[in-house]
Amino acid sequence: xxxxxxxxxxxxxxxxxxxxxxxxxxxxxxxxxxxxxxxxxxxxxxxxxxxxxxxxxxxxxxxxxxxxxxxxxxxxxxxxxxxxxxxxxxxxxxxxxxxxxxxxxxxxxxxxxxxxxxxxxxxxxxxxxxxxxxxxxxxxxxxxxxxxxxxxxxxxxxxxxxxxxxxxxxxxxxxxxxxxxx
Amino acid sequence: xxxxxxxxxxxxxxxxxxxxxxxxxxxxxxxxxxxxxxxxxxxxxxxxxxxxxxxxxxxxxxxxxxxxxxxxxxxxxxxxxxxxxxxxxxxxxxxxxxxxxxxxxxxxxxxxxxxxxxxxxxxxxxxxxxxxxxxxxxxxxxxxxxxxxxxxxxxxxxxxxxxxxxxxxxxxxxxxxxxxxx
Numbered sequence: 001x002x003x004x005x006x007x008x009x010x011x012x013x014x015x016x017x018x019x020x021x022x023x024x025x026x027x028x029x030x031x032x033x034x035x036x037x038x039x040x041x042x043x044x045x046x047x048x049x050x051x052x053x054x055x056x057x058x059x060x061x062x063x064x065x066x067x068x069x070x071x072x073x074x075x076x077x078x079x080x081x082x083x084x085x086x087x088x089x090x091x092x093x094x095x096x097x098x099x100x101x102x103x104x105x106x107x108x109x110x111x112x113x114x115x116x117x118x119x120x121x122x123x124x125x126x127x128x129x130x131x132x133x134x135x136x137x138x139x140x141x142x143x144x145x146x147x148x149x150x151x152x153x154x155x156x157x158x159x160x161x162x163x164x165x166x167x168x169x170x171x172x173x174x175x176x177x178x179x180x181x182x
Numbered sequence: 183x184x185x186x187x188x189x190x191x192x193x194x195x196x197x198x199x200x201x202x203x204x205x206x207x208x209x210x211x212x213x214x215x216x217x218x219x220x221x222x223x224x225x226x227x228x229x230x231x232x233x234x235x236x237x238x239x240x241x242x243x244x245x246x247x248x249x250x251x252x253x254x255x256x257x258x259x260x261x262x263x264x265x266x267x268x269x270x271x272x273x274x275x276x277x278x279x280x281x282x283x284x285x286x287x288x289x290x291x292x293x294x295x296x297x298x299x300x301x302x303x304x305x306x307x308x309x310x311x312x313x314x315x316x317x318x319x320x321x322x323x324x325x326x327x328x329x330x331x332x333x334x335x336x337x338x339x340x341x342x343x344x345x346x347x348x349x350x351x352x353x354x355x356x357x358x359x360x361x362x363x364x
Contacts, residue, residue: 002193002196005193005196005197005200006196008200009196009199009200009203012200012203012204013203016203016204016206016207017207019207019208019210019211020207020210020211020214023210023211023214024214027214027216034245034246035246035262036246037246037248038216039219041219048213050213051213051217052214052215052216052217053216053217053218053219054216054217054218054219055218055219055236055247055248055249056218056236056238056246056247056248057218057238057239057240058238058239058240058241058245058246058247059218059245059246059247060216060217060218061240062245063216064215064216067214071211126204127207130204130207130208131211134208134211134212138215143215143216143217143218
């Protein structure tokens with residue numbers, strides 16, 4: 001079996017589980033905090049046979065926006081951790097001053113851990129984009145606040161930009177550009 | 183160079199598992215997305231169809247709206263009025279419909295109380311303001327008539343002279359009365 005595929009498989013399990021846990025936990029917190037009345041039905045049509053519903057549009061909007069935002073926040077934190085670690089490692093490899101600063105701040109464990117930050121980053125950004133798209137879909141069918149969906153989308157695009165930049169930095173480090181090239 | 187058949191099969195299976203892990207969380211969160219639905223009412227022989235329906239919609243301070251249909255002639259509207267600034271707020275809450283040939287009458291009253299003794303709770307029907315609760319004082323009830331083949335929209339009206347910093351639960355009863363029972 002390909003080592004890369006196995007590695008992707010192992011690393012994808014945590015963010016995939018966190019997407020589901022984040023959504024369910026966000027929904028639970030929204031119901032508890034705002035004292036909402038969630039109802040469960042078992043209509044046999046479509047793919048799913050269990051449906052959750054509220055009796056008012058305002059409740060649906062509030063609970064779903066909170067659960068989507070909570071799920072997105074969890075994924076964003078994970079992605080940012082890998083983004084920072086990958087950038088620190090790249091900087092430390094090319095710049096000894098950064099390495100000294102990292103040692104002084106006692107953050108060496110953050111970059112010397114035997115793990116593939118870029119692979120993790122790629123997987124986490126995939127799930128982050130997935131949650132961004134899902135939130136946008138919910139906004140289009142009026143079950144998510146529009147401003148929350150746009151904020152989610154904006155943050156996703158910015159994070160994606162930083163991720164692409166991180167990959168470019170790594171590629172430039174492995175295959176340096178010709179210095180005479182303009 | 184060609185891969186051994188077992189290795190190729192294992193790789194294909196791993197790719198399928200990865201695809202499943204990538205898609206499954208998003209299908210799950212689509213399933214976890216709540217919908218808005220009117221509460222299920224069993225059709226019981228002898229129980230008339232209800233003429234009171236929830237308007238629904240959003241309001242800055244009026245949340246968690248519910249319409250509990252107790253029996254054929256009693257419907258109880260409940261909601262949470264959140265912390266709010268001083269002022270008067272209103273929102274359409276229920277529609278009283280009459281598809282019969284005779285005028286229908288509803289007793290509108292509240293059995294609840296308000297925590298804020300300076301607030302007033304009432305309803306607006308056809309631009310007439312009916313106060314149901316003024317501080318700690320309950321008005322016994324108001325009669326609202328609905329002409330044949332017509333409907334009226336009932337607005338909730340809440341008035342408070344001072345800023346209220348806590349949430350309050352309210353309920354309003356709509357009792358359909360016949361001429362004999364008035």
